[in-house]
Amino acid sequence: MNKRFTATTRALAHSQLLIPLLAFFLLIVFNLIRDPSFFSVALVKNNLGNMVLSGNLISIIDNASELALLAIGMTLVTAASKGQDISVGAAATIAGSVFINVLRANDMSLPMILFAFLASCVVAMLFGAFNGTLVALFKIQPMIATLILYTAGRDIAYWINGGASPDLTDKTLTNYFGTFFPGIPIPTPILLVCVCLIIMALILKFTNLGLYAQAVGINENAARLNGIDPVRIKLLVFIILGICVALAGSVNVCRMGSLNHKTALLDIEMDAILAVAIGGNALIGGKFSMVGSVMGAYIIRALQTTLYAMEVSSDAIKAYKAVVIIAIVLIGSPVVKKYASLLFSKLRKNTAVVQTGDL
Amino acid sequence: MRIKRREPITDTNLLLIITVTIFVGMYALAMIVWGGGFLNPQQFLNIFNNNAHLIILSCGLTIVMIAGGIDISVGGLNLLVTLSCIVYLDDHSGSVIGAAGVALGVGLAFGLVQGVLISYLEMQPFIVTLAGMFFAKGVSTIIGGGPRTATNEAFLEIKNWTLRLPGIGSYGKAGNFVPAKIELGMIIALLVVAVIFIVLRWTRLGRNLYAIGGNSQSSLMLGINVKRTRFYSYFLCGLLAGIGGFVYLLHNGSGDPSNVAPIEMHAIAASIIGGSLLTGGVGNVVGTLLGVLSLKTITAIVVASGLTKPWWQSITTGAMLCFFIVLQSIVISRRGAGNAKLQFPPWLKFRRKKQPDE
Incomplete structure (x- = not known):
């Protein structure tokens, strides 16, 4: 019994999840001491007449959704390309502006929302492929390669919007995705993150993507000699990040009902990289833990909410x-x-x- | 007897030549096509006057990049230094010398802490300096409270001082001769570039910076104190960010904590255009200076060419950055592979090869 306990503690001490777990635990304890009712969750009726969950805990997890989505993609990019994509905020703004412009040009319906999302997905994947090409084919460090889109991205979104900050005229349907579906008490962005995590877990379990990404990140030449094509893997992770970016941008537009190219998802690229680092992943590539990164995203948002509650x-x-x-x-x-x-x-x-x- | 050809430690000449050629070509083209303002020497000098702080910050970033690191806190630090100086000058009625001291002190303190955390505690430079940026922006809000403008009279006197260049200038609308003027910030910036150039080229610290950026393992084997050298790179960068913040105040006279312009990214872009590599070991402050000039010239060209919509500036800057980055990558890979060496005729080389003896 004692032996097993020490073995577990030792495994935990060597696990890269130790730091995020510890930080999360400390934040929770700190908040419970400060205000015992901080984490209470209640079922309340919102102004649309639905029974929904509310409370600080729910709002932390809800608000961290975009960040968590980006952190999922960023973890793969970090693992395979030994660097980070600093253009995700700008790219998400572009994806969001495509989404909102398609919706504004057409009648609002559920299939149309899906179509708009697919359109933004294609655009974000193209930009991801652009970054990926620079990184994989031209062998440019990811931070430098993505600096291009970071510089130009928000103004490309401004261009797409035609020099305005557009807002949605009919927000009932998009609200389903940004806040709550009628009859489901959990905010939809949380569900989207869960679905994404499950899909990602399945991909990592049933394909070689995770293994290959780690192999390329640890030693590119060795990976190549073993028959893995580093160029294709790097391109692939950047395109996957593109899908995450499109999701984050669309969710943000649904939540806000409008898009401002200057303030939408501001500084989220820095937070996403931070989430990856707090999750115990090395920023120089190699082994990664998806759960750690998502936990990192929640830690960052919990910290922010705690500070807001302390009236900073x-x-x-x-x-x-x-x-x-x-x-x-x-x-x-x-x-x-x-x-x-x-x-x-x-x-x-x-x-x-x-x-x-x-x- | 054959004398072996001496290879320079870092072959940055090619990238520098490309930058110089493109900048000169771009400016010459602008002079021919759009004329007007580009023919006025004052407009050329104004690039220096308006961006003196960016030149100094980029020099600091070049040092860090040569040593193989990255510092993204310089923009936030620039803001923090500006606001601390304003608060010191106005609320505590300090002297200008004291304000310069405050600027240097804040910069050095930041460089010290970040240097220790990165080099001695082996933390990732990106995360440390990201936290540094957050910290600097947060603290500047706390101490400044909002947009501030310096009103200290002794300071304003220095701020408004300009040097008139005799003989260089343009003719005003009334036909009178207007001599070109340069500000104190520009003089400081050029001094900084000169000093850093000398440090990087002819001092032990400078050569060590190139060495640890090129290959830290080999430098360790050769007996270079890698940790201390890396520490100095961040320390110098902090110091230069302090000077940059003061120069920014000298030009603008105000600071705004809610200013979201990513100065650090402009500085990184300028260093890259100037031929520095983020992997370390390659870089040159003269190139960085030209990088800043190129970045700002392209903005002026965009405005002159009639693309007045607000988004064109960033998009063209991005396109130019893309061009330089891809070009660098091609040049580096070609040279590394050794199959298609780009050879210049001897008269184009900065350092002429010694002819082998007969």
Whole structure:
């Protein structure tokens, strides 16, 4: 019994999920001490007459949906290409503007929403393929390659919108996707993230994508010699990120009912990269954990909600966020880990000496 | 006896030549096609006057990129330094020298903390400097409270000081001669470029920066203190961001915490156009200076050519960036493969090869 317990703790200590779990746990404990009713979830009637869940916990998970969607794609890109895509916010704005313009040009109906989403998906995948081509074929570091779209992206969206910030005239149907479906008490974006995660888990389980992405990220030449085409894998992960980007952009438009090219999903690329890092993934590629990244996204949003609840002004939040980020990454840094393990082994030796002394 | 050809440590000449050619070509084309403002020396000098802070920040970023890192906190830091100086000058009625000290102090403190975290605690530079950017933007909101404009008189006197260049200038509408003027910020920026150029080319620290960026493992084997050198790169970048913030204040006289212009991305773009590689080991501050000039010239050309819609500036900047990045990648891969070497005639080379003895 004791042996199994130590084995589990040791496995946990070596797992990359330790840091995100610890951070999540600390945030929850901190909030419970500050305000015991912080996480209470209630069923209330919203203004459309539906019974829906409400509460801080639900709003954290709901608001983190776009971030979680992007973090899913970003994890794969990080693993395979040893770098990050900093253009996801701009690309999501482009996808969102395609989505909103298709909807505005046609009559609103459920198939039309699906069609608009598919259109935005195609556009986002094209931009993903553009980034992927630069990274895979021209061997440019991902951050530099995606800097192009980061610079131009939001203004391309402005161009598509024809120099305006459009809004949807009929918001009833899009509200189903942005907030609640009638009869379902859980916000739709949460369900979308769940569906995405399940699809991703199935893909990773039943195809070689995850394995190949890790192989390319760890050693590209070795992967090539083993018959994996690094160019195709890199292109593929960027296109998958494109689908995630289209989802995030469309969900954001459904939630807001409008699109402002300057403020929509602002700084989300930085948050997405942060989510990947907090999830315990190395930003230089290789092994990855999808669950860790999604958890990272929820941690970031929970932190933000906690700070809002403590009445920190929205601009000053960034400063506190930075301190917490540094603390989280510091605990996970290899140097600190080495010192900690040294300290633990010393302590264990001391206790062992005491025990043998007793005998 | 044959003298072996000495290879330079980093062969940045080719990328630099491309940047110089394209900038000169672009400006010459603009002078011929659109004339007008481009023929006025003041417009050329105004690129320096308006972007002195960007030149200084890009120099800092070039240093970090040569050492193989990345620093995206410079934009936020620029803002924080500007606002701390305004608060010090106006609310505490400080002196201008003191404000410069505040600027340097804030920059150095940031560089110190980020350098220690990245080089000695081995944290990922992107995450540390991202947190640095968030921290700087948040703190500048806390201390500034909103958009601020400096009203300190002693400071305004220095801010409005300009140097008139004798003999260079243009004729005004009334036919009078208007000598070209340069601001203090431009002088500081050019000084910084000169100093960093000397440091990178002729000092031990500079050569070490290239070495650890090119291959940190080999530099460690050769006895270079890799951690300390990496620390110095971030320290210098912080210092330059401090100077850049003060220069920004000298030109604009105001700071706005809600300003979302991504200066750090412009600085990265300028460094890339100037021939620096994010992988490290390659870069040149003169190229970076030309990178800033190219970035701003293309904006002026877009306006002059009649594409006045607000989105064209970013899109053309992106297109230009794309062109340079792809070009660099092709050049590097061609040279690395060694199959199709781009050879220049001897008269085009910066450093002439010694002819082998007979």
